[in-house]
Amino acid sequence: MDTENLIAHARARFDHAVAKRTLREKYQGKLIFAYAGGMWQAGPELLTTLKCCTGTAIILDLYETPIKVNAEEFYEQVSQRWQEQLNAWLIEYEELNKNR
Amino acid sequence: MTTGVLIFAFNNQHIDYLAMANWSAQNIRRHLKLPVAVVTDSTIPQQYHFEQVIYATPEGNYERRFDDLNQPVTWYNGNRVDAYTLSPWSNTLVLDADYVVASNQLKTVLDIDQDFVAHQRAYDVGGHPNFNEHNTFGQYQMPMWWATVMFFRRSEQAQLIFESMQTIRNNWNHYKSLYNISRTTYRNDYALSIALGTVNGHVLNHPGIPWSLATVTHNQRLTQVDVDRYRVDFVAQDGKPKWLYLTQDFHAMGKVQLGDIIDNYS
Numbered sequence: 320m321d322t323e324n325l326i327a328h329a330r331a332r333f334d335h336a337v338a339k340r341t342l343r344e345k346y347q348g349k350l351i352f353a354y355a356g357g358m359w360q361a362g363p364e365l366l367t368t369l370k371c372c373t374g375t376a377i378i379l380d381l382y383e384t385p386i387k388v389n390a391e392e393f394y395e396q397v398s399q400r401w402q403e404q405l406n407a408w409l410i411e412y413e414e415l416n417k418n419r
Numbered sequence: 420m421t422t423g424v425l426i427f428a429f430n431n432q433h434i435d436y437l438a439m440a441n442w443s444a445q446n447i448r449r450h451l452k453l454p455v456a457v458v459t460d461s462t463i464p465q466q467y468h469f470e471q472v473i474y475a476t477p478e479g480n481y482e483r484r485f486d487d488l489n490q491p492v493t494w495y496n497g498n499r500v501d502a503y504t505l506s507p508w509s510n511t512l513v514l515d516a517d518y519v520v521a522s523n524q525l526k527t528v529l530d531i532d533q534d535f536v537a538h539q540r541a542y543d544v545g546g547h548p549n550f551n552e553h554n555t556f557g558q559y560q561m562p563m564w565w566a567t568v569m570f571f572r573r574s575e576q577a578q579l580i581f582e583s584m585q586t587i588r589n590n591w592n593h594y595k596s597l598y599n600i601s602r603t604t605y606r607n608d609y610a611l612s613i614a615l616g617t618v619n620g621h622v623l624n625h626p627g628i629p630w631s632l633a634t635v636t637h638n639q640r641l642t643q644v645d646v647d648r649y650r651v652d653f654v655a656q657d658g659k660p661k662w663l664y665l666t667q668d669f670h671a672m673g674k675v676q677l678g679d680i681i682d683n684y685s
Contacts, residue, residue, distance in 0.1 A: 331652050334661035337546035341633065344542060345667040348630030353530030358629060381629050382533065411666070418664070 333418040342415065346408045352400055354393060357386035361400040369394040422529060423454040423470065423508040428516050429477040429495035430461055434674045435681075439516040441467040442681045446520040456507050458498060471507050478588075499566060499607045500588050503573075503581035513569040517671045521647040524668050525568070528628055534574040537611060538565040539627035541634045544665060545653035550634070556609050558599035562623055564615050565632055566607035567670050576618065583614035633669035641676040643683070 350361045357380030359365060368378060372390035380386050424447050428440040437459055444455040445468075454470035460477050463469065478497035498505075502513045512525060528536065539562065543550035556563050571577035587594045587610040594613055595603070615625045635641050640652040648666055655661040671677040 331660035331662045334546070334653075334655055334663050337544070337655070337661065338663035340546055341544050341663060341665065341667075344631055344633060348524050348527070348667075351527055351629050353527065353532075356532055358527075358531055360629065382531075382626050384532075415664075 335415065335418075338415050338418075339412070342408065342411055346404055349404045349407070350400065351381070352396075354396055355386050355388050357384055357388075358382060359397065361397045361404065365397050366394065366401065369397060420510065421508045422510040422512075423456055423506075424451070424512045424514055425502055425506045425508070426455060426457050426514055426516050427496075427498055427502075428457050428459045428461070429498070430459075431493045431495065435678060436516045437461050437463070437467070438681050439674075439677060441469070442684060443514065443516060443518065443520060444469055447514075450520050450523045451512075451525055453512070454508075458505055473505050473507070475501070475505065496607055497588055497605065500581055500584040500610060502569070503571065503578055510572050511570070513566075513571075515567045515670065517674060517677055518567050519649075519669050519671055519677070521649070521666065521668050524630075528568070528570045531570065531626075531628075533572075533626045534576040535569070535571045535580050535615075536626055536628050537569045537615075538567065538632040539563070541565055541567075541632035541670065544633050544635055544651055544663070544669065545639055545655070545661075547636075547653075547656065550636070556598070556600060556612060558601070561598060561612060561616065563608055564612045564625070564627070565670075566611045567632060568628065569611070570628075579618050580611075580614050583617050584610045587613050633665070633667055635665070635669055635671050635673065637673045639673065641671055641673055641680070643680045 352359060352361065359380055369376070369390050372378070374390060375387060376390040377385050377387050426440040426443060428436040430436050437457070440457050444457070447453055447455055456471035456473055457469045458473045458475050460474060463472055475498055477495035499513070502511065510529065512528065514520070540554055541550070554563050555561060571580070584607070588605060591605045598613065600609060616623060619625050635651055638653070642650045644650050644664070648664060650662055651665055652660065652662045
């Protein structure tokens with residue numbers, strides 16, 4: 320890196336807003352997972368749908384394919400995925416705040 | 420049933436795509452635990468490691484101007500449409516040599532129960548809204564599909580998509596006029612987008628990879644700060660120099676900067 324670039328590098332400020340948005344994009348991908356032959360994105364909408372079902376339920380995956388699932392078992396999977404990734408997201412977000 | 424990654428690496432006078440592919444292969448093994456096949460016309464240096472090497476003659480001798488090189492370079496990008504016939508795997512993940520694997524995110528793609536998927540939306544990690552223009556092509560602003568990451572299973576549909584891409588590559592002037600594309604250079608992204616439209620009966624509803632492709636553009640400065648941790652310096656919308664850390668997979672459009680990272684690594 321030449322002197323001019325070094326100076327620009329040192330003067331640059333951390334872009335919190337853009338970093339936050341990029342982190343969101345990253346975790347949108349991390350929330351996606353496969354289950355029972357379908358693809359799902361863990362989140363409040365899916366959790367709420369599953370809370371409304373009992374036993375065997377048929378719901379549409381991300382590709383609008385109807386998939387047969389066990390509502391209770393799947394709820395546990397989605398909930399676990401959601402919490403795992405949200406925790407990781409929070410840790411990275413807090414790291415990001417330190418760069419301010 | 421075999422699953423692996425396929426990378427096309429045809430060097431030109433300025434860019435060592437084979438070195439990029441070798442570096443990427445190491446990242447792929449570490450994160451995805453998948454074998455890598457490279458398609459090239461170069462002799463493989465002894466220190467490089469690929470599970471399979473497929474020799475091919477480069478097709479599509481195009482001139483393309485990369486902003487970070489500041490001059491037109493020869494760009495051999497015509498072979499990608501042959502991925503279906505060249506791939507040694509039953510399930511193939513085709514990656515650009517400049518796609519940086521920094522996580523196991525692509526493992527999710529392998530679970531998708533579709534014959535062919537690719538990214539439908541890319542975004543600029545620096546948040547520049549003008550980048551959205553790249554998510555369409557041609558005067559009619561047809562939706563773009565990115566050939567940077569493609570996953571296919573051996574199937575009639577995947578074969579049809581690649582055959583359509585071959586037809587488009589072989590008749591590029593016709594398709595360029597049909598879609599009113601102002602750029603003269605053939606691009607795999609355009610061929611893929613047109614092929615997916617054609618194969619799906621022009622209803623534009625082909626299933627895609629359900630997240631967006633992070634992109635570091637030519638005019639952003641990319642440096643590696645740690646394993647799987649990169650810093651991107653860019654000029655924000657307010658004209659001020661800004662930076663952020665990137666800890667995810669991304670498409671590095673700046674070949675020179677990625678080349679520097681790889682040189683420092685080896």
